[in-house]
Amino acid sequence: METFIHQVVAGIATGGVYASLALALVMIYQSTHHINFAQGEIAMFATYMAWTLINAGVAYWLAFICTLLLSFSLGVLIQRIIIRPVENAPVLNIVVVFIGLLVILNSIAGWIFTYTIKAFPSPFPKEPPFGLYFISSHELGSICVTMVLLLLLYSFFKFTPLGLAMRAAAQNPDSSRLVGIRVGWMLALGWGLAAAIGSVAGMMIAPVVFLEPNMMSGILLYAFAAALVGGIDSPGGAVLGGFIVGILENILGAYVIGTELKLSVALVLIIVVLTIKPAGLFGKVIVSRV
Amino acid sequence: MSRMLLEVKDLFAGYAATEVLHGLSMKIEEGSITTLLGANGAGKTTTLRALCKMIKVRGQILFDGQAIEGKATEDIVRLGVAHVPDGRGTFGSLSTEENLQLGSYTRKDKHEVALDQEKMYSYFPRLKERRNQQAGTLSGGEQQMLAIARALMLRPRLLLLDEPSFGLAPLIVREIFDIMQTINQNDKVTILLVEQNAAMALDLAKYAYLLETGKLVLSGLSEDLKQDQAVRRSYLGH
Numbered sequence: 424m425e426t427f428i429h430q431v432v433a434g435i436a437t438g439g440v441y442a443s444l445a446l447a448l449v450m451i452y453q454s455t456h457h458i459n460f461a462q463g464e465i466a467m468f469a470t471y472m473a474w475t476l477i478n479a480g481v482a483y484w485l486a487f488i489c490t491l492l493l494s495f496s497l498g499v500l501i502q503r504i505i506i507r508p509v510e511n512a513p514v515l516n517i518v519v520v521f522i523g524l525l526v527i528l529n530s531i532a533g534w535i536f537t538y539t540i541k542a543f544p545s546p547f548p549k550e551p552p553f554g555l556y557f558i559s560s561h562e563l564g565s566i567c568v569t570m571v572l573l574l575l576l577y578s579f580f581k582f583t584p585l586g587l588a589m590r591a592a593a594q595n596p597d598s599s600r601l602v603g604i605r606v607g608w609m610l611a612l613g614w615g616l617a618a619a620i621g622s623v624a625g626m627m628i629a630p631v632v633f634l635e636p637n638m639m640s641g642i643l644l645y646a647f648a649a650a651l652v653g654g655i656d657s658p659g660g661a662v663l664g665g666f667i668v669g670i671l672e673n674i675l676g677a678y679v680i681g682t683e684l685k686l687s688v689a690l691v692l693i694i695v696v697l698t699i700k701p702a703g704l705f706g707k708v709i710v711s712r713v
Numbered sequence: 714m715s716r717m718l719l720e721v722k723d724l725f726a727g728y729a730a731t732e733v734l735h736g737l738s739m740k741i742e743e744g745s746i747t748t749l750l751g752a753n754g755a756g757k758t759t760t761l762r763a764l765c766k767m768i769k770v771r772g773q774i775l776f777d778g779q780a781i782e783g784k785a786t787e788d789i790v791r792l793g794v795a796h797v798p799d800g801r802g803t804f805g806s807l808s809t810e811e812n813l814q815l816g817s818y819t820r821k822d823k824h825e826v827a828l829d830q831e832k833m834y835s836y837f838p839r840l841k842e843r844r845n846q847q848a849g850t851l852s853g854g855e856q857q858m859l860a861i862a863r864a865l866m867l868r869p870r871l872l873l874l875d876e877p878s879f880g881l882a883p884l885i886v887r888e889i890f891d892i893m894q895t896i897n898q899n900d901k902v903t904i905l906l907v908e909q910n911a912a913m914a915l916d917l918a919k920y921a922y923l924l925e926t927g928k929l930v931l932s933g934l935s936e937d938l939k940q941d942q943a944v945r946r947s948y949l950g951h
Contacts, residue, residue: 598802
């Protein structure tokens, strides 16, 4: 029973990471209907930036905040310089650009930081919190960080004029321009936010999976599964999907299929959702007249 | 004639390979209601879209003496041009109140905005009942009211209205036309109205333009156009 509880809790902790990354995917999907395949690599790159800062002697939380800002700017720059010129191109072109971005970021990281696996520090203590045996401090801490992040994002989108403008721009760009919203910048801002959210996911998972240029490839797959389970156009669904995938992955890995086959849980989930309920749990079913 | 708020000279506009407007020239008097009449496909909607640069244009558009043909839609909005597009363009998944808030997105005077919002609710009491409801779930008439209210939240100097009566019950159309009269008189908003219902539009408007295949063929006081044989036959049905 104790191990079972621990598996669930650990699932919630990694689920939070999947949830954040899934949310980043959904944010970009909602405004542009594109799946950003490079989202994981942006997060990986951001984590390397954090690692560099921490190694240079910057305190963890300061490095954390700097990384948020840096990856936000990275996201904005990528949208403005690389994505904007192909905005209206056919979808395959955009997919190729995303995949190119994925490969380029991966290679640059390998080139600058080498492919050797690095340890990434956790800001939380080594010993379990409050003498609890079924949860590690990093798991609890990472759950809290994810929750704070989600709460902040929710408040931003729900209660600030800028958040409202971003939602409007995602939903109806033409009408948004007619009320004076600069839609292009809202998209860039969305990319920045998505990159920043991804960087948090990277920094929270890096102490668990270790830092290396390919660290996010598996995580991104789980995030895809999470986004699809919740509904690719539903932010709340993506978050819930993240936790579902995290818990499912851990329990199946521990009791049913073994840790080696864990990643296939994500793939099976993706296939099952796409065949049985393509809109996900909370997604909108799009019906179009032809 | 008094001061002109909008002057259009030799305007060409269209979509991709199809040119719709072939050298349109028109003037809108400040404080007036002007209606743009024409058959389907004459280029009425295109004219409104061209005026706020939702499509590429060639020619000159002067708003309050300032050339705006090179500006982006967002900047034209900031000068005080509000557009209620055809199909209404409400934000379906946002609430009624959020739609109104978006209308005042460019304004900084928070206190005045709050007052204006109450004013919109007094113009359209039904929107107040539905303030927390998703705009997509409102009836057609309510959505049209919301679209107009949202445009007014900008405190526009010029309001462009694209077929506000489209698909609505006569009683609701009457209500919307009454409101247009009110905002023109009380709030001094200049209105350019594109309308299928030529009889009602000519009653409301001071000036009228008649558009045929991308060109103006007739312009003048509404009263005069009402007497015109061609207009009577084609648009008023008698």
